[in-house]
Amino acid sequence: xxxxxxxxxxxxxxxxxxxxxxxxxxxxxxxxxxxxxxxxxxxxxxxxxxxxxxxxxxxxxxxxxxxxxxxxxxxxxxxxxxxxxxxxxxxxxxxxxxxxxxxxxxxxxxxxxxxxxxxxxxxxxxxxxxxxxxxxxxxxxxxxxxxxxxxxxxxxxxxxxxxxxxxxxxxxxxxxxxxxxxxxxxxxxxxxxxxxxxxxxxxxxxxxxxxxxxxxxxxxxxxxxxxxxxxxxxxxxxxxxxxxxxxxxxxxxxxxxxxxxxxxxxxxxxxxxxxxxxxxxxxxxxxxxxxxxxxxxxxxxxxxxxxxxxxxxxxxxxxxxxxxxxxxxxxxxxxxxxxxxxxxxxxxxxxxxxxxxxxxxxxxxxxxxxxxxxxxxxxxxxxxxxxxxxxxxxxxxxxxxxxxx
Numbered sequence: 001x002x003x004x005x006x007x008x009x010x011x012x013x014x015x016x017x018x019x020x021x022x023x024x025x026x027x028x029x030x031x032x033x034x035x036x037x038x039x040x041x042x043x044x045x046x047x048x049x050x051x052x053x054x055x056x057x058x059x060x061x062x063x064x065x066x067x068x069x070x071x072x073x074x075x076x077x078x079x080x081x082x083x084x085x086x087x088x089x090x091x092x093x094x095x096x097x098x099x100x101x102x103x104x105x106x107x108x109x110x111x112x113x114x115x116x117x118x119x120x121x122x123x124x125x126x127x128x129x130x131x132x133x134x135x136x137x138x139x140x141x142x143x144x145x146x147x148x149x150x151x152x153x154x155x156x157x158x159x160x161x162x163x164x165x166x167x168x169x170x171x172x173x174x175x176x177x178x179x180x181x182x183x184x185x186x187x188x189x190x191x192x193x194x195x196x197x198x199x200x201x202x203x204x205x206x207x208x209x210x211x212x213x214x215x216x217x218x219x220x221x222x223x224x225x226x227x228x229x230x231x232x233x234x235x236x237x238x239x240x241x242x243x244x245x246x247x248x249x250x251x252x253x254x255x256x257x258x259x260x261x262x263x264x265x266x267x268x269x270x271x272x273x274x275x276x277x278x279x280x281x282x283x284x285x286x287x288x289x290x291x292x293x294x295x296x297x298x299x300x301x302x303x304x305x306x307x308x309x310x311x312x313x314x315x316x317x318x319x320x321x322x323x324x325x326x327x328x329x330x331x332x333x334x335x336x337x338x339x340x341x342x343x344x345x346x347x348x349x350x351x352x353x354x355x356x357x358x359x360x361x362x363x364x365x366x367x368x369x370x371x372x373x374x375x376x377x378x379x380x381x382x383x384x385x386x387x388x389x390x391x392x393x394x395x396x397x398x399x400x401x402x403x404x405x
Contacts, residue, residue, distance in 0.1 A: 002027045003298075006129040008122045009136030010034025012046075013270035013287035015105035015114075017133060019060055020295035022112035030114045035121035035136075038106070042241060043098040044165040044199075045192020047173075047281040050092045052288065059292060063108045070104060071096040072191045076172040079348040080232055082179060086344040088352075093173055093281075095192035101284075125266060131304065132266045133294075135287075138256050140272035150268065151259025157277070158334045160213075160250040161202040164225075168236035170197045175351065177340060178228040182210025184336055187229055188279065199238060200278060201225055202333060208250060253277055253330065261315075262308040269294060274319060276326035279333060280355070286322060290315055325355035332359070339364055 005021060007014040010032050018030045048071075056064035071094040078087040106116055123141050125132055134142040143150055166189070174189040185203040192198055208214055213221055222238050229238075256275045261268045270287030294311045301307035332339070332354035339347050346368050353359055359367055 002029065003130045004029040004128060005031070005131045005133065006122070006126050007032040007133045007135055008142055009134065009140075009270075009272070010036075010102070010106070010116065010118070011135060011137065011270065011287070012101060012105060012284055013291050014133065014135035015102065015109050016063070016288050017135065017269065017291035017295060018109050018114040019063060019105065019112060020291060021298070022109070022114055023060060024295065024299050026113060031117060032109065032114060033117045033120040033122045035119065038116075038118040039099070039103075041099050041102055043163060044196065044239075045095045045097050045190065046101065046198075046284040047190055048094050048096075048285050049281075050094075052285045053094065055292065056288065060108070063105060066104045066108065067096060067101065068094070070100050070193075072193060074170075074172045074190065077175070077348070077352075078172045079175040079177070079344060079351060081177045081340065081344050081347060083231070084344045086348045087172065088345075088348060090173070090352075093190070095190050095198070097192045097196070100193070125264075130265065131298075133269050134266060134272045135269040136272055138254060138271045138275055140268070142266060143258070143268055143272050146263050146266065149263040150261070152256065153258070154254045154256045157253040157255070157330050159202050159204055159330075160208045160252055161200060161278070162221075162225075162250050163241075164199045164201060164222075165239040166197050166199045166233060166236050167195060167239070168197055168199075168233050169195065170232075174232060175348075176229055176232045177336075180207060180211060180228060183207035184340060185211070185225075185228055186333070186336070187225075187232070189232070199229075201229075202279075204334070204336075213250060255326075261312040265304060267294065267308050267311070273315075274323070276319075276322055277330040279329045280322065280326050282322055282326070286319065289318070293318070324357065328357055328359070329354045335360070342368070 005028060007018055007030070014032050018032050021028050021030050053064060053068060056067065073092055073094045075089060075092050076087055077090045078085060110116060125142070134140045143152060169191045170189045175186065176189065177184055177186040183204055183206055185201065185207055187199050187201045189197050189199045211224060216224065218240055222240060226233060226238055254275060258268060258273055261273045269290050271283065273290065276282055276286060293315050297307040297311035301310055339350050342350065342364060349368060350359065350364055353371060
């Protein structure tokens, strides 16, 4: 059956869904509309992990191969605290420039017969489409126009953050914590090609205003950050997105949820449907997994309402663990003074455990000891595995907006 699909938003989710739909049936009429010019995008590099690459390879080997070939990878994490540091082995992670990722997906989509329309903003539901996919990010125009139907809800985190690049190529996923007279400021860094890394900087509101970042222009901000992170930058500059001379904005993270993800023939995908805190490095992965799930639901269900319901039900269930991890990860950083004075190897161990719903309620030193013991004793491992989800479910149920997840 030939289906006409309009994807609004030329990010990873919209492009990958278009690829999957054309692979399922070349007869499908699929168009991707992107309001920005081709080749322009925000951001620096994005991360993903081996599990996603394996899933992409099983659904479209060609695009998966191209993405892997254009990625860099790491197998370690390193944390710098004051003048101390610790390095630990970890899962294999990958970084790729967002611009390059979109180039690869757009090229693959065109080969399969997808129409790509750049500088083409869609603000109203187009006539004649069987399915309209809002994949245009957290500020989705179509979702905003139908916000009452979707039940959109957003909450703001406490800390300020800034997304930067640098010519320093980190050799591992790098955490750097710098102490200032106004509190701590920290950065997450990871490479995404042979000459660049992403560097996300975060701090509390008190540090943000105390350092004068709210009043400094872009050049002053970068100079101040380069000073505080000099030990890990090794003389390399920090790079900001062009802001037409204005100071770079330092937003607080918006966690967005919706009561439902579909309304008539309009369905939400990626950040338009849900967001997860950047500190778990899963935004692109979750968006691509949305596309995988939606394509499968459209293949397996002949009727559109049943397909969209199946997609939403499956993805809500799959997202529970990631959303819980994101909430607790954000909370860990918002309560950094609770952990920062531990010996670096212990602080780094608890940094790796920041997704745990138990950690905020157990003294850090005690948690570290219990976690070490649980690694050696199977009964304690079973207890930890059992208690964690129970605590997470109980706290989730007490949240006034838990039904909007």
